[in-house]
Amino acid sequence: MILSLSKDTVTVAQEQDVVFLKNRVKEVAVRIKMGLVNQTRLITAASELVRNMMRYANGGKCLIEVVSSGRNNGVRLTFSDSGPGIPDITAAMRDGFSTGKSLGLGLPGTKRLVNEFDIKSKVGEGTIVTIIKWANG
Amino acid sequence: MSLNTNQLLKKQKKTILELWMKNQLADEGLREDLISNDELRSQSEELIEALVGNLSSQNVNDLNSDEWSPVIEILGGIAITRARQGFSPRETGNFVFSLKEALLEVLKREITDPQELFKEVLKISRILDNLTVVTFETFIKGREEVILRQTDEIAEISTPVIRVWDGILALPIIGTLDSARTQIVMENLLQEIVDTGSSIAILDISGVPAVDSLVAQHLIKTVSATRLMGAECIISGIRPEIAQTVVHLGIDLSNIITKSTLASALAYAFRVMRLEVKKAAATTNTIR
Numbered sequence: 001m002i003l004s005l006s007k008d009t010v011t012v013a014q015e016q017d018v019v020f021l022k023n024r025v026k027e028v029a030v031r032i033k034m035g036l037v038n039q040t041r042l043i044t045a046a047s048e049l050v051r052n053m054m055r056y057a058n059g060g061k062c063l064i065e066v067v068s069s070g071r072n073n074g075v076r077l078t079f080s081d082s083g084p085g086i087p088d089i090t091a092a093m094r095d096g097f098s099t100g101k102s103l104g105l106g107l108p109g110t111k112r113l114v115n116e117f118d119i120k121s122k123v124g125e126g127t128i129v130t131i132i133k134w135a136n137g
Numbered sequence: 138m139s140l141n142t143n144q145l146l147k148k149q150k151k152t153i154l155e156l157w158m159k160n161q162l163a164d165e166g167l168r169e170d171l172i173s174n175d176e177l178r179s180q181s182e183e184l185i186e187a188l189v190g191n192l193s194s195q196n197v198n199d200l201n202s203d204e205w206s207p208v209i210e211i212l213g214g215i216a217i218t219r220a221r222q223g224f225s226p227r228e229t230g231n232f233v234f235s236l237k238e239a240l241l242e243v244l245k246r247e248i249t250d251p252q253e254l255f256k257e258v259l260k261i262s263r264i265l266d267n268l269t270v271v272t273f274e275t276f277i278k279g280r281e282e283v284i285l286r287q288t289d290e291i292a293e294i295s296t297p298v299i300r301v302w303d304g305i306l307a308l309p310i311i312g313t314l315d316s317a318r319t320q321i322v323m324e325n326l327l328q329e330i331v332d333t334g335s336s337i338a339i340l341d342i343s344g345v346p347a348v349d350s351l352v353a354q355h356l357i358k359t360v361s362a363t364r365l366m367g368a369e370c371i372i373s374g375i376r377p378e379i380a381q382t383v384v385h386l387g388i389d390l391s392n393i394i395t396k397s398t399l400a401s402a403l404a405y406a407f408r409v410m411r412l413e414v415k416k417a418a419a420t421t422n423t424i425r
């Protein structure tokens with residue numbers, strides 16, 4: 001069972017918020033003594049998801065949680081937006097798929113960088129991506 | 138405002154201004170270093186003129202209505218200027234608060250019927266409170282503009298191109314490499330390559346906290362542009378944790394020359410340019 005130990009929501013509406021969010025995520029990761037490699041993976045994953053949110057959905061918000069499962073602590077990030085949604089998630093999860101002329105590695109790459117990855121999207125309603133990175137995972 | 142009060146305040150414009158000026162000048166927090174008394178007086182006069190002229194308005198609650206726009210414009214202008222000049226929120230707020238006191242003072246002097254006085258005080262308070270909110274909103278907007286301008290300046294100054302050797306340029310990048318920043322970096326770098334006729338550029342990313350796919354794409358773009366200019370571009374300062382993350386993301390940097398430190402990038406550049414760095418032979422007249 002995964003318990004949530006702390007919650008914090010960051011609204012992302014403009015470029016400056018991206019750096020702010022990444023700093024908050026880093027703070028939380030440092031607080032639970034996550035190692036440098038995992039920290040970097042988590043922050044990079046967060047960076048990918050927040051950029052998608054800015055670029056494709058005009059912003060949104062991110063819930064930052066410290067979670068615990070048994071003896072392991074971790075950081076759970078929930079990115080939610082009310083953008084256009086993703087019509088074909090399978091395609092979006094493929095390496096190199098991009099509707100924005102970029103590398104198309106954000107979603108599949110993020111999945112490889114974290115321990116748990118979940119994406120839900122409804123066309124016309126928005127997208128929710130949830131990831132967990134364990135401190136020793 | 139009742140017609141009477143309205144006319145009363147119009148007639149007492151001068152008194153209001155004097156009272157208000159007295160309040161402002163008596164305030165210990167008055168920033169004589171930032172604003173001259175003359176300027177303060179003319180700002181105050183302009184605002185009273187607009188405000189008193191507007192009190193006949195029925196729209197006491199709705200400051201969004203067109204009738205209020207002259208007042209809001211003047212007040213907004215003052216708030217923005219103050220934000221830029223470095224006034225604190227409290228100092229800016231006191232400008233409006235002290236006007237409220239002056240207005241209330243005049244009402245107290247002139248209206249004898251307590252019930253009437255209360256009614257009018259309530260209205261004046263409501264208007265002035267709304268104006269205070271407007272002042273703060275505009276003040277904050279002003280501060281945000283200052284911050285945005287500084288952000289641009291920082292982006293500009295934090296991307297220096299350094300000539301480390303004849304024909305070798307180095308560009309330390311510190312902080313996040315977003316699209317706007319990449320544009321500046323690329324322009325500076327390409328220009329400097331042309332100006333100096335350099336054949337090697339080293340992009341050092343030791344100061345970049347994370348390399349996501351967007352940053353990677355920007356790096357790849359910069360390297361390609363450099364090559365189009367006939368120069369080679371080396372990326373240095375890739376820390377082990379960054380290297381691992383980049384691999385996991387699935388980014389292919391195999392076409393790019395990467396080095397872990399600026400020093401090893403420089404050594405590589407020397408080799409390419411057939412330069413040798415040697416320890417000088419010990420000479421007899423060395424000072425010990």
Ligand SMILES: Nc1ncnc2c1ncn2[C@@H]1O[C@H](COP(=O)(O)OP(=O)(O)O)[C@@H](O)[C@H]1O
Nearest residue numbers: 052056092098099100102103104105106107127
């Ligand atoms: N929050 C989102 N809202 C709508 N569409 C999205 C969102 N995130 C990703 N997408 C879609 O999924 C595609 C793949 O995303 P990603 O893997 O990050 O690659 P890239 O951002 O380089 O295109 C995007 O091109 C876009 O079409």
Ligand SMILES: [Mg+2]
Nearest residue numbers: 048052106107
């Ligand atoms: Mg992306």
